[in-house]
Amino acid sequence: MTGHVGEHPYRGFTPRAGIYSITCQRTGKTYVGCTxxxxxxxxGHRFKLANGMHPNRVMQADYDAYGDTAFDxxxxxxxxxxxxxxxxxxxxxxxxxxxxxxxxxxxxxxY
Structure with a gap:
């Protein structure tokens, strides 16, 4: 990310900025991110988790153990x-x- 979030709209598309979370319902652990x-x-998180390459190894282990349906x-x-x-x-x-x-x-x- 750069200094300001609205610097590079692509062909009239402006991405939505904000706060999100990923929660494993089985463990109660939550990742809160800003983007x-x-x-x-x-x-990106979904793709990395599904392909076993998420940088957060604890979240990846929970995903591997409980599957995608355990995550909100x-x-x-x-x-x-x-x-x-x-x-x-x-x-x-x-x-x-x-x-x-x-x-x-x-x-x-x-997480």
Whole structure:
């Protein structure tokens, strides 16, 4: 990602930026991420998990043990289109931290 999330729209397409989570229902563990492209990020996680190449080895092990149906993918917050170009990566990181707190996730419940 670059300094601002709205810098490179492609042919009129502006990706949705925001906060998302991936939760394993069997373990209760959750990954909370921030991105400048919500759909792309979640699809990337799904692809890596399905192909056994996710960088988070604990999440990968849970996926291998319980399968795709044990995982929920959720969008928690989305940056409004009019705010998109002025949103920095630091803003997304801060928003992600707020969601980790709001979801009540401690270290034992996160990936």
């Amino acid at each position: 400048d492209h919500l759909v792309g990020a979640m699809n 993918y959720s969008i928690h917050d989305e940056i409004a289109a009019e705010e998109y170009a002025d949103t920095s990566i630091a803003d997304l990181d801060a928003l992600r931290d707020l969601w980790v707190d709001q979801l009540g996730l401690d270290e034992g419940r996160t």
